[in-house]
Amino acid sequence: MAPCNYAIVMFAYNEEQNIQSSLDSLFAAINPNFTKLTVIANGCSDNTANIVRDNRHRFGRHRLSVVELAIGDKCNAWNHYIHVLAGNESCHFFVDADVTFSEDCFGRMSRCLNESAQSYNIVAGVPLSGRNQDYYQSLITDRSCFFGNLYGARYSYLQLLREKNFRLPIGLNWIDSFLTKAANTDLNFGPKNLPNRVTYCPGVGYYVDSLSPLRLEDIRLYLNRIARYELGKIQELYLDALTVESWPKTLDQINTQIWSEFSNDAVNLSLVKRWLVRRRLKRFIDQASKEIDHA
Structure with a gap:
């Protein structure tokens, strides 16, 4: 089976406090099949974009780019990546700028998706920390959900999104729910999930900091x-x-x-x-x- 090359898009909105840690973790987690990282700074008014640019020497200038959008809306940023920026890599990973990643997660997840049946659209990143970790993991294993913190999409699924001109409405607040429905129904939004649309790798995923009631x-x-x-x-x-x-x-x-x-x-x-x-x-x-x- 041919190697599964992959690209990564990171969505960031005023993440100057977190994005360096996320970039450090991402850089440690990529493997030779990584092609490029695109950071979409959507509506940022802080130093997020400049911090990303300061990391270009690590990734290589041709492998790290920053796209600044005026609208501070993740749906708009997601639409822009799907319909304007995404290349023809076998797998595309979508990540948030306030998480860190498990070892070799992108290589392992891309191989998992590449080796799965063609019906699978998404490989979900597994939440590996947080107070509700077990509950969120059960949503992946029992209900084929996935979360915007980390997931990968097969290139053929991106082609389907483009062919049907599927776009998330700007201002939508519960994005993960709609993306889960879309992937599990091949964009038809039927009442039941189709089988074998979302897969995952046990123990492979992302970490989030627990919120403190004292901060x-x-x-x-x-x-x-x-x-x-x-x-x-x-x-x-x-x-x-x-x-x-x-x-x-x-x-x-x-x-x-x-x-x-x-x-x-x-x-x-x-x-x-x-x-x-x-x-x-x-x-x-x-x-x-x-x-x-x-x-």
Whole structure:
């Protein structure tokens, strides 16, 4: 079987505190089949992009590039990589800029995907740390889920994404859920997963730092995570009522609908979660309004 060459894309939004550790770990985890790393700095207002550029001598200037996008939205960055930047490597890895990686994870995961049946679209990185590690691992093993922290996609799956012009709506909050549905249904979003679409390598994956209730910044991250997931679940209800072909480019209109129907849409949320989601939703609506005013 031919060697499985692979490229890596890293998504970063104001990650100047974490990205060097992530780059160090990634550099230690690659093998000779690695071709290039693209870091997409989406909407960064800090020193993230400059830190990446300072690492070009380690990877080789032709193997590390930084793409800066004005919009601070991961869906937009993901769309840009799939439809504009991705090359023809056998496997493409998607990683976040705040995680570290297990030894030779990219080589092992790419071989796992390459040696699997052609029906497999994704190889999931396994979470190897965190308080909920066992639960998240069970989502991979029992429900064929994968997470944006680390996963690899077969090139033929990228071709399918392009052929069907599949794009994530800008402003979508629960990205992992939609990417999991897409991969497990060959983009048809049927009610049940198709068999043999997501695989994994036991014990091979990524590490995340546990959040501390004693650090203010960690508390903010935790609350933002709750708001993001809960708003994403509500957005999912609206998108599930549409065909994939009719998904909007942005979720501005759907967010406005959620705002007007919030008492019904958030009826099952606790008061705290309701407040967090409403605050996050208002921020999206206000931003969309500003963009219209400046257009």
